[in-house]
Amino acid sequence: MGSVAAGAVRHPVVRRLSFVDAFLWAFRLAVVLVVVWGTVGTLRLGRYTGEQWVDFVVFGLAQGGIYALIALGYTMVYGILRMINFAHGEVFMSGAYTAYFVAAPLAASGFLNRHPILSLLLLVAVAAVVSTGVAVLVERVAYRPLRRAPRLVPLITAIGASFFLQYAFRGLYGSGFKAYPEFELFKGEWQVLGIGILRTQAVVLASAAVLMFALYQFVMRTKVGKAMRAVSEDKDAAALMGIDVDRIIVLTFAVGGAAAGAAGILYALVFKQVHFFMGFVPGIKAFTSAVLGGIGNIPGAMLGGLFLGVVESVGPALFLDGLGIVAPYQLKDVIAFTMLVMVLIFRPQGILGERLAAKRA
Amino acid sequence: MALLELEDLHVYYGNIHALKGVSLHVEAGEIVALLGANGAGKSTTLNTVSGLLRPRRGSVRLEGDDLIRVPPHRIVERGVVQVPEGRRIFGQLTVLENLEMGAFTRTDPQGVKEDLERVFTLFPRLKERAGQVAGTLSGGEQQMLAIGRALMARPRVLLMDEPSMGLAPLLVEQIFDAIQEINRQGTTILLVEQNAYMALQVAHRGYVLQTGQVVLSGPAEQLRENPEVKRAYLGG
Numbered sequence A: 001m002g003s004v005a006a007g008a009v010r011h012p013v014v015r016r017l018s019f020v021d022a023f024l025w026a027f028r029l030a031v032v033l034v035v036v037w038g039t040v041g042t043l044r045l046g047r048y049t050g051e052q053w054v055d056f057v058v059f060g061l062a063q064g065g066i067y068a069l070i071a072l073g074y075t076m077v078y079g080i081l082r083m084i085n086f087a088h089g090e091v092f093m094s095g096a097y098t099a100y101f102v103a104a105p106l107a108a109s110g111f112l113n114r115h116p117i118l119s120l121l122l123l124v125a126v127a128a129v130v131s132t133g134v135a136v137l138v139e140r141v142a143y144r145p146l147r148r149a150p151r152l153v154p155l156i157t158a159i160g161a162s163f164f165l166q167y168a169f170r171g172l173y174g175s176g177f178k179a180y181p182e183f184e185l186f187k188g189e190w191q192v193l194g195i196g197i198l199r200t201q202a203v204v205l206a207s208a209a210v211l212m213f214a215l216y217q218f219v220m221r222t223k224v225g226k227a228m229r230a231v232s233e234d235k236d237a238a239a240l241m242g243i244d245v246d247r248i249i250v251l252t253f254a255v256g257g258a259a260a261g262a263a264g265i266l267y268a269l270v271f272k273q274v275h276f277f278m279g280f281v282p283g284i285k286a287f288t289s290a291v292l293g294g295i296g297n298i299p300g301a302m303l304g305g306l307f308l309g310v311v312e313s314v315g316p317a318l319f320l321d322g323l324g325i326v327a328p329y330q331l332k333d334v335i336a337f338t339m340l341v342m343v344l345i346f347r348p349q350g351i352l353g354e355r356l357a358a359k360r361a
Numbered sequence B: 001m002a003l004l005e006l007e008d009l010h011v012y013y014g015n016i017h018a019l020k021g022v023s024l025h026v027e028a029g030e031i032v033a034l035l036g037a038n039g040a041g042k043s044t045t046l047n048t049v050s051g052l053l054r055p056r057r058g059s060v061r062l063e064g065d066d067l068i069r070v071p072p073h074r075i076v077e078r079g080v081v082q083v084p085e086g087r088r089i090f091g092q093l094t095v096l097e098n099l100e101m102g103a104f105t106r107t108d109p110q111g112v113k114e115d116l117e118r119v120f121t122l123f124p125r126l127k128e129r130a131g132q133v134a135g136t137l138s139g140g141e142q143q144m145l146a147i148g149r150a151l152m153a154r155p156r157v158l159l160m161d162e163p164s165m166g167l168a169p170l171l172v173e174q175i176f177d178a179i180q181e182i183n184r185q186g187t188t189i190l191l192v193e194q195n196a197y198m199a200l201q202v203a204h205r206g207y208v209l210q211t212g213q214v215v216l217s218g219p220a221e222q223l224r225e226n227p228e229v230k231r232a233y234l235g236g
């Protein structure tokens, strides 16, 4: 359908290069040059061993799995309401932060390390429940009353809800960093196929994979999952089939919230601390992942998350180090945001998605 | 008491007064045609019955129970189901998944299985394409799917909005055959059509809507002979 629209407004093949076009081409060229130049430089230096590259990739995949889980919430809500839930980063924060107050006493009593798997499951459950509750509350209070308002309006309340949650949680739990207790079991490395992999990262990656698989099956195979897809295609038609559209929307927020809550615990395993502002950057990264994969597209969000995680992790070493940049890792966020900007400009439909504007024509 | 009764419906889109006091009734077992030109208010009437639109005045009653303020999904549960204009199938779901969505409110798996067989008997084409993504079906097949999907809810009253729209003559025949078959199996039908000729052949009674008002009504054979209907809708 994109091709029909494009055909109707096709420009003559030969036309004057506008200033904007020239600028965009220069931008593309600059990015390609930086990447190629830096990569060649790094490889010539030979500063990293093969094992280190593997470490970068594994770390990237683990990080990407977390992004992917958060990204699911953005993409599912977009799919159903055509809006970006900018409070989703705070949904992610609320679960992990609240679960800290379960994790700390568990660790103090020694239960955490006597029953690490059980404790982990418990923490994930607590975080998922809290995040789900917050997500559902945000939908009810900030979005549902505005269902028929112009699109900009819920976007503004989303940002408002985001600030509200940050400061509400700061008020509740304090403004300092809280050190998450560590699991003895997850310290050190496991040998997988002769490669040493940090246990934390293996656990994070495996958990993220299991959760994504379960979510995908839920959306594809269950009656409610199918109803979610039906509602995201055509709300009125879904209502005419007897689907309670509002309930399906709430469920979508709930499922996205649960995934974000679980992601919060995985994040705490890796970074070992929580804070009321911790949702902001992962939230934007996950949003980037969802856009990368084609917003509204569930497998796309998963792939987008993994892709972003890997590029962010490998990128600084691969193409920033070779440029002689002193502290390349400080720039990994720059890589993520450059990717967001580039995708929005050059391929707004994302890697797998349809064009934003063509959707729901 | 009529199975479905609309009384003095006034419906607005903002300031546009789309229905100006529409009253009609459908008896159990009937096929009732609702005819009218573009913009007469036919779809508005069906969407008000389905609960997508709320009238400013008037009532919709199913066996005497008021349906106004009942949300759309509950109206489906009560047995009033619509085949919407333009088919509105779920293009990214498979044919089978679309049919499952039609059965969303059902709690009797055995009955659902029977109805699936019934739909496949009515439209064998859908069975062949059960696993296919619905967006790739032809227009005629999509219409069959839209009808089959609504039947999966086991409706007592089926509201059909221009089921023959945009179909080749042979397919139009097929769809109207199916409509008669569905009615014979016990489903009451309120049929919106621009194809007045075909609609008045299958219907028992009919209403003619003009700019939001019923201007004519009566038994189908009588409407077929009415000079005004002939002139305006039957090209004679």
Ligand SMILES: Nc1ncnc2c1ncn2[C@@H]1O[C@H](COP(=O)(O)OP(=O)(O)OP(=O)(O)O)[C@@H](O)[C@H]1O
Pocket (backbone or CB within 6 Å): B013, B016, B018, B036, B037, B038, B039, B040, B041, B042, B043, B044, B045, B085, B194
């Ligand atoms: N969403 C809307 N907003 C504003 N006006 C509308 C809307 N939908 C319909 N109308 C107006 O209400 C009137 C009745 O429209 P309706 O769709 O019910 O007509 P119809 O008889 O179904 O026509 P058609 O045969 O073209 O489908 C028309 O004048 C139409 O312009």
Ligand SMILES: [Mg+2]
Pocket (backbone or CB within 6 Å): B042, B043, B044, B085, B161
């Ligand atoms: Mg219409």
